[in-house]
Amino acid sequence: MLAGVSIDYYTRLEQGRQRHPSDQVLSALARVLQLDSEATEHLHHLAHPLTRKRRSIRGVEQVDSTTLRLMDSWDHAPARVVNHRLDVLAQNPLNVALYEGLGYSDNLIRLTFLDPAAREFYPDWEQEARDKVAHLHAALAAYRDDPALPELVEELSLASEDFRQKWARYDVGCWACGHRTRRFHHRAVGAMTLRFQAFAVNHVAGQQLIVSQAEPGSPSENAVVKLAALNVSHR
Template identity: 55%
Template sequence: MLADVSTDYYIRLEQGRERHPSERVLGALVRVLDLGPDAATHLYELAHPRSRPRGATAQVEQVSPDLLRLMRGWSSTPAFVCDRWMDVLAANTLATALFRELEHGDNLIRTVFLDPAARTFYRDWEKVARAKVAHLRSAAGADLDDPYLVELVDELSLESEEFRLLWARHDVVGKTHEAKRIHHREVGDLTLTCELFNISSAPGQQLTIFQAEPASPSEHALALLGSLAVMTA
């Protein structure tokens, strides 16, 4: 009623039987449902999905050699590159040291839900879990039938009730900046700022970097971790 559409039409939208809603209807739904920017973008993409080349997601993604060299030069900044499904494609030495106590390190969302140690490593585990699921759904957009995504969601749904419940919420939030509170068994507690950057030369890839406040205990802990990583390399 608030969006000025009939009940029957709205039901057809929810069931996917009405595939060509007008811009007026979409705008009304964004307003009535009070959707944020990420959720609104997701809604428009569901209504007007972008075409993707067949087999594109089956290709092995490569990280630019120039970006790899840049990351390796950051001795005090953990950095890694992920694809749209949160598979880790590359990581520098400090990022590897930061996350090495966790299993399933090849995929960030698998780590959060399938590794029991993640609940200690992430001091705000529930917040991180919600954010990861919302980010995955945002990255998926209308491409929910992608074979890799289907396999990933099936695996996580089967092995984690928390993931299954969060996925069913349909939360959509893209990430660009957030604080991470981490407990590392070698250097203790750290609070790091996490920044994500889209890599324009490789659509779908994102560069993630972590930084500590200057002169903070977290910066000292990160420096200690870097020294330990060099000693054990």
């Protein structure tokens, strides 16, 4: 009733007997179901997969030298470049120090579900896990030509009951979008709360430059300073 469609039409949509809903109907359903922008875009992708432009995956593994130099110049903020699979393609020394000692740190989703230490490293592990699964759902719709995505889903499904349960919820979202605050517990410097900001690498589809910063004058900033000092010592 709220979407302005009949019960019969909505039933046919749910059962897959109506395969070509209009954009107006999809937008109305998204509004009634209170979907956010990422989930709404995903709904349109599901309904019209052939009419939506597929995103190229060529070149997403390479990070240009300008971005690398920029990251390396930041000695006060962990930074990394990730792709749509949340593979870590490049990172500065401070980000290496932040994730030191953790397994599967080349991919943030594997790290979250396959390394037991991740539950201590992420004090808000449940939220981290949900956000990353939602990101993976969205990536599957946007990058249909990437065979590594379904392989990653299969690998995690076989290895983690937590992943299987969260995958079945079918949440859709963008892990790197907007400003996010995340908490960490580093085994050497203790608790940190860092503000994340993501910047799209415009000339390469799917790449995001993720920068983490602590609030000036906060205990978290002191922890980052200690982390930088430890990193210099190790180097």
